[in-house]
Amino acid sequence: MLVIYKIGKVVTGVLFLSLLSIKLVAQTMPGATSCTCNCLKPLFDYLIASHRLFTPATDNMLVSSLVQDATDAGYTVDYTSCAVLNDNINKTFYAVTTEQTAAIYKARIGDCVVSLKSLNGNPVTFDQLASDACSNGTKVTYRAADLIRVSLPVTEGMTLYNVIASNKLFTDPFYTTSNTESSQIVKDTLSQKMVAALQNNYDTATEPNLEQYQVYSFFRFAGVSGIPANATIKTAYLMLYAYPEGFMPPVYTKAHITSAEEMEDPVKIVMPPRQWSNSTTDFGTLQLGGDWGAVNGRPEIHIDSSFENISFDIHNYIQYWQTNENKGLALVAMAPSWNKTPFSYATFCSHKYPDAAKRPRVDITYTGSASSIVAELQVDSCYACTSVSSGICYSAITDTSVNPYLYGLAGNWRPSKAYTYYGARTSAAFGQHTDIRRDGATSNFLYFWGPDNFGKLSPQYNDAVWVWNSESTLFNRKGFELENKDPLGRYNAGLYGYDHTLPIAVIQNSHYRESAFDGFEDYFFEPNLCDTTCSGDRNFDFSLYKAKLDTIQKHTGKYSLRVESGSSAGISAPLVSGENDVFGLTVNTAVSDCGDGSQVLKSVRLNADALLPVFSPISGKQALLSAWVKEAQECHCMSYTGSQVSIVVETPGGNQVFIAKPAGNIIEGWQRVEQVVDIPTSATRISINLQSTGNTAVYFDDVRIHPYNANMKSFVYNPVNLRLVAELDENNYATFYEYDDDGTLIRLKKETERGIKTIKETRSAMLKEQ
Incomplete structure (x- = not known):
């Protein structure tokens, strides 16, 4: 079988250079703050008791992870009532000082610096301190205690x-x-x-x-x-x-x-x-x-x-x-x-x-x-980083002289169609010896490319021998294929995240615009770009709720969306009546300035259909929505009752509302919800709402929607090292990948209806010579 590709040209984008200036603003905060009692006291009680005061910066320990560990250990830390923790919940904690016994201990909580200071200037052993009850809710003092x-x-x-x-x-x-x-x-x-x-x-x-x-x-x-x-x-x-x-x-x-x-x-x-x-x-x-x-x-x-x-x-x-x-x-x-x-x-x-x-x-x-009071906890200062754009952007397009290949303006070619050759092959007659050197060659081979009337190579379409089996229909600005279709009209799609560089979902039997997935992982991965006028939109965009992303509870990865009690978060998308595969391309020419009267290219103008479509399902079909939900309160029950995922389909005759139902047991606090949505032909818009209907906050993660007859697999990566940390199958159940400090895969876990099971674990070590 011989496969040949017909190549199409793709312009992947324009490079701009942005010059930014960074301004650091230090805001000094007094040590007598109620924040120290409400949040920092139980957190530091846990750090002292667990010997984690001197966590190094190399551990990349998130504040949210510490808060969760402290809560699991029985220390109640209400981080939402304290700006120092709430504003830095997704940032790192680490010790600035390393001396176990000294007159002062300092640590960074995100952009804030906190300290434990000796009141009389004498050295104290910080791991042996015991906190007092707060005085009027303003200060936390510590006494030196004997270790038994x-x-x-x-x-x-x-x-x-x-x-x-x-x-x-x-x-x-x-x-x-x-x-x-x-x-x-x-x-x-x-x-x-x-x-x-x-x-x-x-x-x-x-x-x-x-x-x-x-x-x-x-x-x-x-x-x-x-x-x-x-x-x-x-x-x-x-x-x-x-x-x-x-x-x-x-x-x-x-x-x-x-x-x-x-x-x-x-x-x-x-x-x-x-x-x-x-x-x-x-x-x-x-x-x-x-x-x-x-x-x-x-x-x-x-x-x-x-x-x-x-x-x-x-x-x-x-x-x-x-x-x-x-x-x-x-x-x-x-x-x-x-x-x-x-x-x-x-x-x-x-x-x-x-x-x-x-x-x-x-x-x-x-x-x-404990003896007398020897130390006091306080917040020293918090830093705010402000990026101020200089307003200077370099455009390679408008420059006087530019190498188009250097900036990706030319030379970006991607496969357009793949053709397979079907033809007879030569073979020895029955009863004769096989000639393995000559037998099997294609008989009367016809080339796909041949000269036209002007002597230029052009495709010679011959459906009898050259049959196309795949056509690429969409590419993103990085050059990755987003959508293709086969001769039967079946579409396959891929969704990309992390600045359009890593696949976050692959879908069979779906247009690109019909499916969406969001694991809330790459909202902090966006680079600073100058060309914001043509930036690629997210397929699912919860950017309005970026401040609500939480690292304390997560189904996969590092983040989930936290919705407070009585609140909701949602998105809305238009519905289209069919797929538009044709976009307008206008080529404008002009007379050359060289004086020879020749025509040269002046500009190429595209209409709006040339832009990649965002999530906009096709009406008249069924869609399947799936998501994972966890309520903040512990639930010894079969399913949650204080959360709701609703889908609203707008039609000229009124709105149709669908409520996602639990689909499986609660697995380590998380429950999968699922709902089939019938989209009428006359429908104009669809909305997805994530709601907390009870008295506690609710966490949502790994939200996906795709056509009912489609299959989706989605992927979650570590936003720092971009390693694959979870893969969600067609039923939205996760396979977790765990690595050691060297980045070697050591453990594979599978989420099932009976809980999370370890399915593979590998350990290796190097033998040292004696």
Whole structure:
């Protein structure tokens, strides 16, 4: 098969040179500001407790990420009520000073500088400071506190076995005595191991062994009540040691199944829903269920090796037990996914294990009684950068002498049509030897290009042998193909973002103008251009809400659109009756100034149809809208009720309103909504509105719309290094790409209706010579 391309010429743009002057304005802010109490106090309490005060600039730590981490750790930071945080929420935080003990500590919060200053000029150790209550809501003062370290052993614990059926593991009558229903549990308070295991109905023709059981362990520490209620917990790590004998030898000789084998983390640490003790006989008290998410949100344990010892942060639990009932902890297996391994298990030494060094414990560091006030937190200054244009723009078009190829004014050629040659080939007659050197050549080959009557090469169209199979119809200013069609009239399109350089969506069976996608990622990627009169429009344009882009919550990438309670954000687009593939081109000539009377090119004038169309669907079709929604409040429910995505179609007879409906479970706080929209032939305009109808803010992300019979895949990139971080499939479910510090892909995660699953993980290292 021979393919030949007919080439068309594309002018990609004009280069302008803009000269800008930058003016920095420093606004000094007094230290006595209410902002320090409302926002900075809980944020810096978290930074001190988590030893993150001295975060370096190289970490590129966003303020929004710190606020989210602080909130997850139990520190309430209301950044919207504080200008210092709200104005810099999408900027970086880093320490300016590096001395752990000094008279002053300085840090940058975006464009603002904050400081912790010693009141008497003497050095203080900043990681040992404890904040006071705010005085009249204006100042935050700190006292120096003693650092106390304790190790608390497990003094009470049990392993509970709920064995429904077992043909090879739990055959000992101890595990199954009188155990005929799932509600009956066998309790073991003398076991030397703590176990979390789960398997359900694994009985197949290839392995006819029915195993249905759930094993979990409760344990409690002594001495938690001895920590003062006003103490600040700096660190608290649960130390668990792998059980050397394995889970259930000889069937399972390893202590754990790894996260890689399970394709997700196999176990989690949670808080039991009810109070218990070793003497508890009410098995209803010991059953799983109830409120597991009161503290720390069901944290999973990542296990890399079969006999790995675990150090797990339980800072939130210790802090919770200072003022609440101590129910201890539970080691519980995660439910396995049935398309992966059918079981989960992890085994650790219990407090009954003979070797005391391997018994579970929690290592706690907290601050004791504080001395007098030694330091004060304040905002020093904030800087505002203002760009002032000089008004000088260099245009290569209007210059006296210019190389058109240097500035991309000429020489930009792209394929217009692709033709394939269909013709007979020579072959040896039946019964004769094959001549591989000569057989297979095209018989009576006809060239596509041939001389015309003037001796110039021109296409010689011959539909019998040269058949076209693809035509490119649109290109963007960077020269990338936006739309093509095949001989059956089926269109395919591509959407580009990040200054029109990276594909953000590819769509099959759709015109370019019929589809749109916005992940809210590249609104801060725009370069400063001088040629604003002909700038390329966005397919979906939420630029009016750029200030509402948020980095605290996001479905993919780094940003989502935050809509406050009772507010909405939306766009509107015209509807067209059909696709206009023809644009006007007027060539104007003039008599040459050389005096020879020859005609020369004077100008080329285009009409408006030559500009790339923005989102403007074709009426008389069906469209499919999909988006991801998350409400700011925690929802233990099947779907959200305080948010709404509405689509309004305007017709001469009135408006038609469509409300997107939930399409799937809530996955890590995000829920997909979807709606089919019927666009009448008489419709003139379509509007998409993202609304918060409840009492809390709502986040929206990965909004897409395309024809109902089309398929779309969209892509999200890191706006700094432009690495692909997420790919959304035809159903708008994401595949996440995670990289290490060197930029090497190390982990692939897939979003499914059952949650986000790790599907591939890769680690590599270089062996060092001894």
